Amino acid sequence: MTAPLPASSPTPAAFAPRRRISMTVVGPILALILLAALGAWLNPNFLSAANITNVLARSAFIGIIAVGMTFVITAGGLDLSVGSMAAFIAGLMIMVMNAALPSMGVGIPIVLLGMGAALLAGLLAGLLNGLLITKLGIEAFIVTLGSMGIYRSLVTWLADGGTLSLDFQLRSFYQPIYYGGIFGVSWPIVVFGLVAILGEIVMRSTVFGRWCAAIGSNEQVAKYSSVKVARVRLATYVMLGLLVGLAVIMYVPRLGSASASTGLLWELEAIAAVIIGGTLLKGGFGRVWGTVVGVLILSLIGNILNLTDLVSPYLNGAIQGLIIVLAVILQREGKSGA
Amino acid sequence: MDEALSAPVLALEGIRRSFGPVEVLHGVDLALRPGRVHALIGENGAGKSTTMKIMAGYQPASAGRLLVGGEEVRFKTMAEAEARGVVMIHQEFNLAEHLTVEQNLFLGRELKRGILLDKAAMRRRTRELLARLDRPLDPDLPVARLSNSDKQMLEIAKALSREARVLIMDEPTAVLTLAETAVLMEQIRALRAAGTAILFTSHKLDEVKALADDLTIMRDGAVVYSGSAEALSPHDMAEAMVGREMSDLFPPKPSLDPAAPLALSVRGLEVPGHASGISFDLRKGEILGVAGLIGAGRTETFEGLCGLRPAHGEIRLFGESVRFRAPSEALAQGVAYLTEDRKTRGLLLAKGMRENLTLQALRKFARILVDRRAEERALDRAVREFDIRAGSRGMLVGNLSGGNQQKLLFAKTLLSEPRVLIADEPTRGVDIGAKQQIYALLRELAAQGLAVVVISSEMQELIGLADRILVMRQGRILGEVAGAEMTEEAVVRYAMGVARHVRPGEIRSEETA
Amino acid sequence: MKRILAGLCLTTAMSLSAPAFAETKTVGVSIPAATHGWAGGMNYFAQEAVKRLEATYPDLDFVLATASDPAKQVNDIEDMVATRNISALVVLPFESEPLTGPVKAVADAGVWVTVVDRGLSVEGIEDLYVAGDNPGFGRVAGEFMAKSLPEGGKIVVLRGIPTTIDNERVEGFQAALEGSGVEILAMEHGNWNRDKAFEVTQDFLSKYPQIDAVWASDDDMSVGALAAIEAAGRKDVKFVLGGAGMKEMIARTRDGDAMIPANVTYPPAMIATAIEVTALGLVSSAPVSGRFVIGSVLVTPENAAQYYYPDSPF
Missing domain, CATH: 3.40.50.2300 (Response regulator)
Structure with a gap:
């Protein structure tokens, strides 16, 4: 179909592949390495297997959510409701499992039922956000700000202002999902790792990932290029909802409870991790591995501050804020110099 | 040149400019004199934009001297250049769409009374400035609602309000209609009479001939002609730009196979608010031109046809009745639309060439994962076949010249192997060499069996390229011209609503019914 | 409830007597939202007390508002004064500083003020203070x-x-x-x-x-x-x-x-005590103003049974 053009110039452009190490790539990794080195230097226990397992496992919830958030933000969206959504789904999952306990008894089926409920709730919650944003054309910020309040209230209401707790026996049975593992790696880390790897592949090498970046970069161009903009955007929110459900499946066995304070500020941590990782907040470019680095940076800061007596605990928030801003500045400098 | 030349108000001497190891300007000399219009022409990528940007303080020169009023200066910012009376107007307007005419005019230098804005004074000044340009726009109108030519006028008014001694205009007529262009040319002459030095670039050589006193032609980062505009004919100019003899701009038109099947047959297409009663036929291998003034509903009609906006009516594609609710459905059936607006609808300017090239046909490159090497091969082929010239392979598309962007857009659109191609303003903002290439390409595609629609505001282009021309006005097809009837005069008569023709669709539908 | 009252430690005696009124009076209750377990329990006890007291005293109306931040709590209190014409306010301040001014304004308008748990930054505003130790x-x-x-x-x-x-x-x-x-x-x-x-x-x-x-x-x-x-x-x-x-x-x-x-112990039920005592003061002439500090008690296996409230969410 393509007709060769009569060349008006005999010399086509010389394409010398030019690769340069850019700070946008090195920045977050460098920050992570520096933090790890600092931790190891300040406390020898930092590099112990137990501590590394702790940090990775506790990063898993926000990490799994942040991978989904990377797609939403890359496609030019935003979701503020994930923290509340996680709390609500956790509450729902606990109630479903407790309610089914008398009839099903403790066993694998009831755990599977709980997991199914969590994933279904996540899917529906994501679908609701996505439909309001794509079909009714309401700003993502407003839609998810609204659903954030709704889910937070719902979980408070479900728990009657207190805490929803999983039946003790059920929790003991389900606990290995958080504390157990395979080949010495605990399940949350395994799941987080799989989600991250799959996410990176989807973002980097599938039509869907490319479409997300195209929509976030310029919605009009995507539309004129026959990309089903609304459908792709909807899919990002549904995927995020599902991943919130998955994170909850990992979260519930840890403490076996959900309350109004579950998942508080997770949305901001997830968004911060995405941005530290080099994804553009306005959309158009995203990378999942960066998000993983971002999540680890955030977790490590807390861990190091707990392991050392470097600063007053009152200043923990300030240190975190400082490192977030520094990580982003490091990248910006790279950009202007590139 | 019988008059004595006045001293240049702005001059470049031996200007060089490098990006990294690549030198793109190799010692450019150029002088602008008060009260004269200077045209700067050259192919895309010849260095015109860089030259202008150095003049206006957007970029520093790597070497050479910049003189304003005979005094050497070094602009660090465009504000410094503006302070010296050197103002540049961009091809993409530098206007805040949501602000009003008046707010844009005074953006960044608002008049104040105490700490409050002096709105009355600003409105008065706005009226005065626009009156000077003979364009009495409402100062309270949001810029988003202005036509392109009015935006252009506003940019000029902005330059005047900054007391410009040197006005640099990057393709001021690229987005203007003929009538609008005429108005602009009047204004430029008036500014010249008032003593302003004017530099402009254009790909329309007849305009250059009509307007310019002095002429500089650039090729590959160097000046190849500097002197009077009078001395060269448009044909000479084109040859100097391209650096070789120009054969005919348009490819020869082969005679059409009368037995060629109907590719597209449209009856009574309605695009609410923009067009109604659109009926036409298009044969395989044919190039159908669509003429009309801006605002005649041409773009909207074909966007409606392709599912880009709501529309209804009867559409037959190779005999089969089809209905496109989304562009993806049109594309799946082999109907591709090449947008007139490559910068905001056609290409992702912040992405590389590979991502842009394959965006529309991405599924062809993916089973589960996108095959990046196949994409790279497609890019190699596109670069070769469409003669896309880029500084480096990883270059962002936003940094390509207009002609190369347009060639990439063609490559992208054709990658999905359409049966019907609708090309909206395919040569807008493209240099003459690239234009010739695009015309040849379109004809070649038609010869291979593609059915092509070309929407254009350039009359000569349609007459030179198309087999038939439909003329639209106010959302309707008013007439059709073909063969020897295809003259500028005939088309203009329809476009202005002077003549009326029996709609060809009506005749044909009877014939084929 | 009795058990809590038994644990009351009366530090100041009081003198004010509230005459009984026949018409309906409104008591405003403003507390922080249930953002953690203790607050959840406190919310529960507040709701229980309101329910019980509305049944006991037909002449009393209660308005209960929960706030998720101090600014919201200030708004709640202003609304109660402006639209419900409350005769008494029971408030558990989210934070001391931001609530001191608004609560003082309420007190100055002649409304009975009961402060619970967190004291205001200026002394002497409240008529009744009920707090944990x-x-x-x-x-x-x-x-x-x-x-x-x-x-x-x-x-x-x-x-x-x-x-x-x-x-x-x-x-x-x-x-x-x-x-x-x-x-x-x-x-x-x-x-x-x-x-x-x-x-x-x-x-x-x-x-x-x-x-x-x-x-x-x-x-x-x-x-x-x-x-x-x-x-x-x-x-x-x-x-x-x-x-x-x-x-x-x-x-x-x-x-x-x-x-x-x-x-x-640090009983979330102290809010119920405060509401109850405030209500009592409104409907009877019992002297109720002063400072009540509810002491913290060590719960051990021996006495744990009496601190177990199966219905409370906390």
Whole structure:
């Protein structure tokens, strides 16, 4: 179909592949390495297997959510409701499992039922956000700000202002999902790792990932290029909802409870991790591995501050804020110099 | 040149400019004199934009001297250049769409009374400035609602309000209609009479001939002609730009196979608010031109046809009745639309060439994962076949010249192997060499069996390229011209609503019914 | 309720008498939203008290508002005065400083003001003050630690959200430990949050090879600390001392769980006491103004049964 053009110039452009190490790539990794080195230097226990397992496992919830958030933000969206959504789904999952306990008894089926409920709730919650944003054309910020309040209230209401707790026996049975593992790696880390790897592949090498970046970069161009903009955007929110459900499946066995304070500020941590990782907040470019680095940076800061007596605990928030801003500045400098 | 030349108000001497190891300007000399219009022409990528940007303080020169009023200066910012009376107007307007005419005019230098804005004074000044340009726009109108030519006028008014001694205009007529262009040319002459030095670039050589006193032609980062505009004919100019003899701009038109099947047959297409009663036929291998003034509903009609906006009516594609609710459905059936607006609808300017090239046909490159090497091969082929010239392979598309962007857009659109191609303003903002290439390409595609629609505001282009021309006005097809009837005069008569023709669709539908 | 009242410690006597009115009066109740377990319990007891008192006193109406931040609470109170014409206000201030001005304005308008738990920054505004004993809470916990651990015992402390309440508790705790030879290895904020307490405890366990006990200072944080200790399989930690008397924890103490040998009360039901006493003051001439401080009591397996409220969410 393509007709060769009569060349008006005999010399086509010389394409010398030019690769340069850019700070946008090195920045977050460098920050992570520096933090790890600092931790190891300040406390020898930092590099112990137990501590590394702790940090990775506790990063898993926000990490799994942040991978989904990377797609939403890359496609030019935003979701503020994930923290509340996680709390609500956790509450729902606990109630479903407790309610089914008398009839099903403790066993694998009831755990599977709980997991199914969590994933279904996540899917529906994501679908609701996505439909309001794509079909009714309401700003993502407003839609998810609204659903954030709704889910937070719902979980408070479900728990009657207190805490929803999983039946003790059920929790003991389900606990290995958080504390157990395979080949010495605990399940949350395994799941987080799989989600991250799959996410990176989807973002980097599938039509869907490319479409997300195209929509976030310029919605009009995507539309004129026959990309089903609304459908792709909807899919990002549904995927995020599902991943919130998955994170909850990992979260519930840890403490076996959900309350109004579950998942508080997770949305901001997830968004911060995405941005530290080099994804553009306005959309158009995203990378999942960066998000993983971002999540680890955030977790490590807390861990190091707990392991050392470097600063007053009152200043923990300030240190975190400082490192977030520094990580982003490091990248910006790279950009202007590139 | 019988008059004595006045001293240049702005001059470049031996200007060089490098990006990294690549030198793109190799010692450019150029002088602008008060009260004269200077045209700067050259192919895309010849260095015109860089030259202008150095003049206006957007970029520093790597070497050479910049003189304003005979005094050497070094602009660090465009504000410094503006302070010296050197103002540049961009091809993409530098206007805040949501602000009003008046707010844009005074953006960044608002008049104040105490700490409050002096709105009355600003409105008065706005009226005065626009009156000077003979364009009495409402100062309270949001810029988003202005036509392109009015935006252009506003940019000029902005330059005047900054007391410009040197006005640099990057393709001021690229987005203007003929009538609008005429108005602009009047204004430029008036500014010249008032003593302003004017530099402009254009790909329309007849305009250059009509307007310019002095002429500089650039090729590959160097000046190849500097002197009077009078001395060269448009044909000479084109040859100097391209650096070789120009054969005919348009490819020869082969005679059409009368037995060629109907590719597209449209009856009574309605695009609410923009067009109604659109009926036409298009044969395989044919190039159908669509003429009309801006605002005649041409773009909207074909966007409606392709599912880009709501529309209804009867559409037959190779005999089969089809209905496109989304562009993806049109594309799946082999109907591709090449947008007139490559910068905001056609290409992702912040992405590389590979991502842009394959965006529309991405599924062809993916089973589960996108095959990046196949994409790279497609890019190699596109670069070769469409003669896309880029500084480096990883270059962002936003940094390509207009002609190369347009060639990439063609490559992208054709990658999905359409049966019907609708090309909206395919040569807008493209240099003459690239234009010739695009015309040849379109004809070649038609010869291979593609059915092509070309929407254009350039009359000569349609007459030179198309087999038939439909003329639209106010959302309707008013007439059709073909063969020897295809003259500028005939088309203009329809476009202005002077003549009326029996709609060809009506005749044909009877014939084929 | 009786049990709580029995625990009341009357520090100031009072004189004001409220004449009985025939017409309906409105009592406004403004409390923080249920953002953690204790607050959830407090919300529960407030709702219960309102329900019960509306049945008991047909002449009284109650308006209950929960606020998620101090600014919202100020708005709630202003709305109550402007639109409901309240005769009395029972307020548990989110924070002392921002609420002092608005509550003072209410008091100046002649409305009866009862302040609960967190005192205002200016004294003498409220007619009635009902509060827990925060230094006492810390002191009772510290005394238990000193008694239960040998000299040289090592403990870590999970603190709450950085507030005056938390500071008073920790100071009381430290004062009680003085001279006991028990060493506080480290203190970190767990924000009265289970997840945060879990993570902080994990990190404490990584940092210190030998920890004898954890003062979690709150039963929500106990839950997190216990899970972290169990997961780490650390046998050196002998017990976790929580506080505020969450029903599950009280039950475990009652049943003799060695990891939770005791608890320290900080009853969320104090809000009910405050509402009840305020209502009493409005409908009768009983003298009710003054300061009530509800002491913190050590709960042990022997007396745990009487601190167990099965219906409370906390």
